[in-house]
Amino acid sequence: xxxxxxxxxxxxxxxxxxxxxxxxxxxxxxxxxxxxxxxxxxxxxxxxxxxxxxxxxxxxxxxxxxxxxxxxxxxxxxxxxxxxxxxxxxxxxxxxxxxxxxxxxxxxxxxxxxxxxxxxxxxxxxxxxxxxxxxxxxxxxxxxxxxxxxxxxxxxxxxxxxxxxxxxxxxxxxxxxxxxxxxxxxxxxxxxxxxxxxxxxxxxxxxxxxxxxxxxxxxxxxxxxxxxxxxxxxxxxxxxxxxxxxxxxxxxxxxxxxxxxxxxxxxxxxxxxxxxx
Amino acid sequence: xxxxxxxxxxxxxxxxxxxxxxxxxxxxxxxxxxxxxxxxxxxxxxxxxxxxxxxxxxxxxxxxxxxxxxxxxxxxxxxxxxxxxxxxxxxxxxxxxxxxxxxxxxxxxxxxxxxxxxxxxxxxxxxxxxxxxxxxxxxxxxxxxxxxxxxxxxxxxxxxxxxxxxxxxxxxxxxxxxxxxxxxxxxxxxxxxxxxxxxxxxxxxxxxxxxxxxxxxxxxxxxxxxxxxxxxxxxxxxxxxxxxxxxxxxxxxxxxxxxxxxxxxxxxxxxxxxxxxxxxxxxxxxxxxxxxxxxxxxxxxxxxxxxxxxxxxxxxxxxxxxxxxxxxxxxxxx
Numbered sequence: 001x002x003x004x005x006x007x008x009x010x011x012x013x014x015x016x017x018x019x020x021x022x023x024x025x026x027x028x029x030x031x032x033x034x035x036x037x038x039x040x041x042x043x044x045x046x047x048x049x050x051x052x053x054x055x056x057x058x059x060x061x062x063x064x065x066x067x068x069x070x071x072x073x074x075x076x077x078x079x080x081x082x083x084x085x086x087x088x089x090x091x092x093x094x095x096x097x098x099x100x101x102x103x104x105x106x107x108x109x110x111x112x113x114x115x116x117x118x119x120x121x122x123x124x125x126x127x128x129x130x131x132x133x134x135x136x137x138x139x140x141x142x143x144x145x146x147x148x149x150x151x152x153x154x155x156x157x158x159x160x161x162x163x164x165x166x167x168x169x170x171x172x173x174x175x176x177x178x179x180x181x182x183x184x185x186x187x188x189x190x191x192x193x194x195x196x197x198x199x200x201x202x203x204x205x206x207x208x209x210x211x212x213x214x215x216x217x218x219x220x221x222x223x224x225x226x227x228x229x230x231x232x233x234x235x236x237x238x239x240x241x242x243x244x245x246x247x248x249x250x251x252x253x254x255x256x257x258x259x260x261x262x263x264x265x266x267x268x269x270x271x272x273x274x275x276x277x
Numbered sequence: 278x279x280x281x282x283x284x285x286x287x288x289x290x291x292x293x294x295x296x297x298x299x300x301x302x303x304x305x306x307x308x309x310x311x312x313x314x315x316x317x318x319x320x321x322x323x324x325x326x327x328x329x330x331x332x333x334x335x336x337x338x339x340x341x342x343x344x345x346x347x348x349x350x351x352x353x354x355x356x357x358x359x360x361x362x363x364x365x366x367x368x369x370x371x372x373x374x375x376x377x378x379x380x381x382x383x384x385x386x387x388x389x390x391x392x393x394x395x396x397x398x399x400x401x402x403x404x405x406x407x408x409x410x411x412x413x414x415x416x417x418x419x420x421x422x423x424x425x426x427x428x429x430x431x432x433x434x435x436x437x438x439x440x441x442x443x444x445x446x447x448x449x450x451x452x453x454x455x456x457x458x459x460x461x462x463x464x465x466x467x468x469x470x471x472x473x474x475x476x477x478x479x480x481x482x483x484x485x486x487x488x489x490x491x492x493x494x495x496x497x498x499x500x501x502x503x504x505x506x507x508x509x510x511x512x513x514x515x516x517x518x519x520x521x522x523x524x525x526x527x528x529x530x531x532x533x534x535x536x537x538x539x540x541x542x543x544x545x546x547x548x549x550x551x552x553x554x555x556x557x558x559x560x561x562x563x564x565x566x567x568x569x570x571x572x573x574x575x576x577x578x579x580x581x582x583x584x585x586x587x588x589x590x591x592x593x594x595x596x597x598x599x600x601x602x603x604x605x606x607x608x609x610x611x
Contacts, residue, residue, distance in 0.1 A: 058444045081446030088440050095437050097312040097484065100493035107434040111445045116427050143492040159441070169444075 009072040011036045011167045011198040012057055017066035019049075019056050019222075026052050028222045029066070036166075039189075039199045039212050041230065044219035050202045051089065053219065054169050057200070058086050070167075082111035085160030087170040090153050094145035101147070101155050102140040105130055108162035130161035133188055150181025157188060167198045174203055182208045283517060291411045292403040292513055296531070298418035299470040299479060300509030302463045304487075304501035305425040307480030309456050312436040312494070318355065318457070320477035321370035322464045325351030327381030327473050329465075330398045335388040340398065341413055344465045351377060352457035360450070401472035401528030403513060414466050421463045424455070426498075432456060433494055470509060471528040479505055482535040489539075489546025508535035555595070559588035559611070568610040570601060577601060577608070 010033035019027040027049045034040050042050040055061040057068055059075050068075040071083065085108070108130070109123050119127075131137040134154040139147070144155055153173055160168060170189075174182050186208040189199060193212055206213060210230065218226035283289055303319075310318050329347025333340030351373055358369035385395045397405065406414075425432065435442040435452040443449045460480070467476045487500035512531030519525040577583060577594040584595040593600040593611050601608040 055440075060440055060443060079446060081444065084444060086441060086444035088438065095312045096314045096316070097308055097494055097497050098488050098492050099312075099433070099437060100495075103433070103494050104437065107430070107437060107441070108445070110430055110434050110442075110447065113430065115431070141492065146492075156441075163445070 008035060010034055010069070011038070011071060012200065013069045014053075014057060015067055015069075017053075017056060017068065018064045019052055019061050020064045021052070021061075025064075026222050027056065030222075030224060032217060032224065032227070034198060034200055036198050037193075037196050039193055039214045040201065041206060041209070041213045041216050042200065042202045042219065043204070043206075043216055043231070046204070048219040049222040050219045051171055052222075054171050054200065054202050058084065058169055082163050083166050084111075085163055085165035085168045087153075087156050087160045087168070087173055089171045090149065090156065090173075090175070094143075094152070098143040098145065100141055101131070101136055101144055101158075102127065104144050104155055105140075105158045105162050108159035111163040111165075126164055127162050130158040133161060133191060134158045135184055148181075150177040150184075153177055154181065154184060154188070157185070161192075166196070168192065168200065170199070170201045172202050172204065174205070174207055174209065179208070185209070186212065280518065287408075288404055288406070289517070291406045291408065292527070293510065294411055295403060295406050295414050296470055296509040296513045296527075297506055298414055299463075299467045300506035301502050302418040302421040303467050303476070303479035304483040304505035305422050305498060306456065306459045306463050308484050308494075308498040308501055309425065309432050309436050310460060311481060311484045311488075312433070313456075315370075316481045317367065317370055317477060318352075318460055319464055319480040321355060321373045321377075322348050322352050322457075322461050323377075323468075323473040323476040324374045324381075325377035326461070326464055326468060327395075327399065328377050328384060329381075330468070330473070331381040331384035331395060334394055335384055341410065341465060341468070344398070344468060345417070345462060348461035348464050349458050352461035353454055356453050356457045360453070398468055399472050399474050400526065401468070401470050401475070403470055403527045406469055410469060414469065417462050417466045421459050421466065422502075425459055428452075428455070429495075429498070471531050475528055475532045478532040478535060479509065482532070482539055483508060486535070486539040486542045489542040490549065504535070504538055508532075508538060555584055556586060559586060559593060559600070567604075569604070570599065570608050570610050573601070573608045577603065 013033035015031055017027060017030040017032075018025060030053060032053075042053060044050045052061055056063055059068070070078040071080070073080075106119070106123075106127050109119070109127055112126075113119070113123060128137065131140055134157055136151065136154055136158065139151075144152060147155065157170070157173065160170075173185055177185065189201075189209065189212055193199060201209070201213075203209065210232065213230040216226065216228065216231045217224055218231070284293075307316075307319060310316060326344040326348040329344035330340045332338075332347065333343030336343070355369050355373055358372065381395070431442075431447060432452055432455075434445065435447060435449050436456070439449050442452075463480065464473070464476050467479050471479055483501040483504035484497065486504050487497045491497040491500055509531045512534040513527045515534065516525045516527040516530040519530070575581065577585075579585070581594070585592045586595055586600075587593075588600075588602065588611060591602055593602050594608075595601075600611040602611045603609075
């Protein structure tokens with residue numbers, strides 16, 4: 001299912017995209033286009049391939065087949081990276097050497113900076129604005145490692161904001177983040193949305209982000225099983241998605257237990273081809 | 278010979294210049310290695326450079342340039358093994374470690390070279406540096422400092438978060454290899470000062486010392502460079518004065534002085550972090566119950582000596598595991 005407005009170039013589109021990790025298919029023939037200004041939530045259980053899909057879209061995972069187009073340009077030829085803001089899954093905000101909040105956010109400005117040039121006034125203003133939006137301007141001098149998990153997540157979002165991109169990819173920004181921090185996150189994303197940004201968000205559960213979502217895409221086992229209007233959290237885990245979700249208790253469930261990422265035994269393409277890759 | 282006369286001697290001045298530049302260059306690139314959690318990379322490259330030095334000695338070419346070439350090859354190889362294989366960075370280092378050292382000893386043995394000429398490079402010999410060596414050291418050190426400071430924003434972003442850097446359009450592989458090459462060059466710069474076996478100390482110890490007290494990357498790299506210069510020049514001076522009494526090698530003195538700085542900074546770092554944690558304001562929010570504390574003979578105030586921590590619109594006084602807030606005539610437990 002695509003948007004009604006087919007005349008506009010999608011901000012990002014993947015056609016017939018497949019990704020294999022260690023020879024095993026993780027994404028299979030995915031077709032997805034995100035129109036400019038759309039807020040899309042990629043949902044699904046752990047191991048359904050939603051994070052892999054985002055990583056494939058931004059070029060961190062090579063495609064085994066298919067093509068990704070960024071603003072109509074094939075990803076290999078795309079070099080307008082200042083239009084993209086990527087928020088990776090947390091745990092990388094702190095490194096071996098202390099870094100202040102301001103410094104981490106300033107790294108996001110590199111997409112627009114030339115080599116060996118000092119920060120311009122516009123750069124500083126953008127960094128400051130990004131910190132203001134996520135509500136961390138008063139903590140800019142602190143070490144990132146001293147912040148809580150939710151605050152570190154906001155630092156990573158500010159880093160993506162600093163480059164003033166128009167297309168955002170957020171990989172599980174709400175995972176392990178408490179409700180007040182999720183609320184700040186939702187306000188931040190609402191602001192971005194009102195400015196016309198395109199947002200692709202990976203989430204296990206939407207929580208306070210739910211009202212913002214225009215379109216939900218549910219993945220299961222590397223395939224898109226639902227693409228349409230936003231869903232409530234519990235709907236994503238409905239049995240009709242055949243979700244092998246651990247929170248649900250099906251005492252009479254006769255379906256064989258399936259582990260994440262392990263392909264169907266019944267799928268004919270896996271065995272002969274999977275070995276060769 | 279008086280100290281003034283000693284420091285006026287040309288070989289002593291060459292040694293001072295070499296020590297100063299080493300102290301600047303090694304921590305500058307070392308900061309990026311520590312940030313990427315590859316603190317021992319300098320050591321690995323140092324071991325590889327042993328082979329280079331041995332090749333230089335055997336073929337009667339410049340050991341310094343041979344070491345530069347072999348060290349760069351080794352550093353790039355470490356980077357490739359790390360990136361390509363599923364091998365951890367430290368396993369890749371270990372492979373190069375032993376290969377480099379064994380290769381160096383083997384090659385220098387073939388020529389029947391005495392161990393002493395290799396020893397000069399293994400443990401440093403600041404005072405035997407020639408004028409040409411000083412010029413090479415200067416050029417290389419200035420290149421290392423210039424690149425690692427000039428490209429600091431890019432190198433910082435890549436070391437901090439490779440995936441983000443890649444999506445930001447940075448050539449991550451180029452910068453990774455650049456860091457490895459700069460590390461290799463600074464190893465050969467520091468080779469004559471502290472020796473190949475101790476080279477990593479000057480790249481890592483000043484950084485470890487600096488980060489005890491810093492909260493940002495910029496102050497860490499700056500402080501590490503200051504500490505590196507202090508340790509290498511100070512170590513040389515200490516060794517010179519001590520040599521009136523006994524034979525004191527400058528290389529180990531420099532490393533021990535750097536470690537002494539760490540020993541001093543460590544407890545200060547623990548104390549200052551603890552203090553910062555104690556003084557952090559309590560989160561806003563109402564106190565669930567009105568819990569008045571028992572008789573409190575002491576009146577808290579700005580000068581009472583107890584730790585005063587901001588909480589909402591008032592101040593809590595922290596002592597003996599209590600948080601006391603003034604409430605009318607008594608104190609509440611917050």
